[in-house]
Amino acid sequence: MKLTIALNSKVLLAPRTGIGNYVAELAQALQRHPELEMQYFYGAGWRPALAAAAMPGYARWAGAAKRLLPAAYRMRRLLEQRCFDRGARRICPHVYHEPTLWPLDFAGPTVMTVHDLTHIHYPQTQPQDRLKEIERRLPAAVARASRILVDSAYIGAELRQQFGLPPEKVVLAPLACSDIFQPRDERELLPRLQAMGLAYRRFILSVGTLEPRKNLLLTLKAHAGLPPSLRARFPLLVVGMAGWQADELKGALAQAVSAGHVRFAGYLDQADLACVTAAARIMVFPSLYEGFGLPLLEAMASGTPVIASDCASLPEVAAAAATYVHPQDDIALTEQMRRLMEDDVLWAERRGAGLLRSQEFSWTRCATITAEVYRQAANS
Structure with a gap:
């Protein structure tokens, strides 16, 4: 029937x-x-x-x-x-x-x-x-x-x-995740990246609605803790639309943007989001609570290593493919970001693990x- x-x-x-x-x-x-x-x-x-x-x-x-x-x-x-x-x-x-x-x-x-x-x-x-x-x-x-x-x-x-x-x-x-999230080479992404003022594999990505649960303040603090030379080489790109109780986040984000090395893209449609997800060096997602954590899967499917918080559903979704930190430990997040920026062998290993894991969904x-x-x- x-x-x-x-x-x-x-x-x-x-x-x-x-x-x-x-x-x-x-x-x-x-x-x-x-x-x-x-x-x-x-x-x-x-x-x-x-x-x-x-x-x-x-x-x-x-x-x-x-x-x-x-x-x-x-x-x-x-x-x-x-x-x-x-x-x-x-x-x-x-x-x-x-x-x-x-x-x-x-x-x-x-x-x-x-x-x-x-x-x-x-x-x-x-x-x-x-x-x-x-x-x-x-x-x-x-x-x-x-x-x-x-x-x-x-x-x-x-x-x-x-x-x-x-x-x-x-x-x-x-x-x-949508099939639009997949690995892409620099030549394919170059026009879009140039329009956004970004370089291939030379920025850190944060995706999520601007609300306290997404823990953007930790990401901003951890990025600010990097050595100045690394912050300059790998700026932080924040993607997301304003959510509930976003005023404090907007203020902190505005200060970080004005200080340099942080860029705010706001809401991006699927095409542009897939572009920056495939072009980022790392996706950082230290959310306090998620029922799934779709941005993690989108990043892994795009060949971008992920750093996530070790709580709620995120370890279930990313399994051994992600690098995990406590959602209140900005020092640990800074260190893991630094490792994935500087160690190309580790970066390639994490990238491969993420691609394999994403194929299970x-x-x-x-x-x-x-x-x-x-x-x-x-x-x-």
Whole structure:
């Protein structure tokens, strides 16, 4: 029997970051499953086609709505629920898949994807109105869901412990990265790098939304601790859009940029991000908490060695291919950066290990697991 799947794809209207990339890549891989008929919900309406790009001005419009409207999250949810119900009555999906912590009400089987439990471990990194809505709705949503997909075994264990869920309800479906992340030679990347004022394999890369959880302050401090000659040869490139509580980070970042040897690129689209990821000497990712850590996998697939924090899901994802530091040890991070800048033999060994590890992840595998979960949910 062909299954009709309603996938909440509203996140694709915003500039692509972690969950947006997940939805886009998973949906494309699911299209290769002829037994599934995908229908995509975009908040105000439904489409049978996947959105190719973000809605122009969406982030600015959404931010203004949150600032100006009282109870913006609840008001938006009421409107979305009405639009969802109208389309669901027409489409009659067998299963509804919600890729975030915000599932809408649906009379049939619901599949959720829980990427992390940041709101529990780092509530201070969430806007208060958003946090209240998550705390109010998530326990019932988790209890109601037929199946819950998780990106890592680490998050699966957290989820089962936090909500007392049976093991069979939580299914591991590891993420992958887009094929655009791959090794590239200097000649291919030179025009883009020159436009950005960068040199091939002559900069350190930091990728992540500007929010406290990503631990950018540690990266800035560790880079500042390098000898002046190394800082000059290997500037730090910071890539990421502003997130919650970004003011302190913006201030520290502005000081580092004005002092020299640090550059801020802001948000980059996939093409430019793949370019700088493949061209960097090292990717530094000392995040305090991740449900997966997609930038690590993107770097490894691009042939760029990674330094990560030794906590949460990151050792599970990168395994022995990464170099690890404690997320509060800037001295250790400085030292590991220095080693990978100066030791070409070590750098080549780490590069090879990362490439091998990245080949163990694929969206085909993720989609196959997800399709099976849909079938289980439909028959539950």
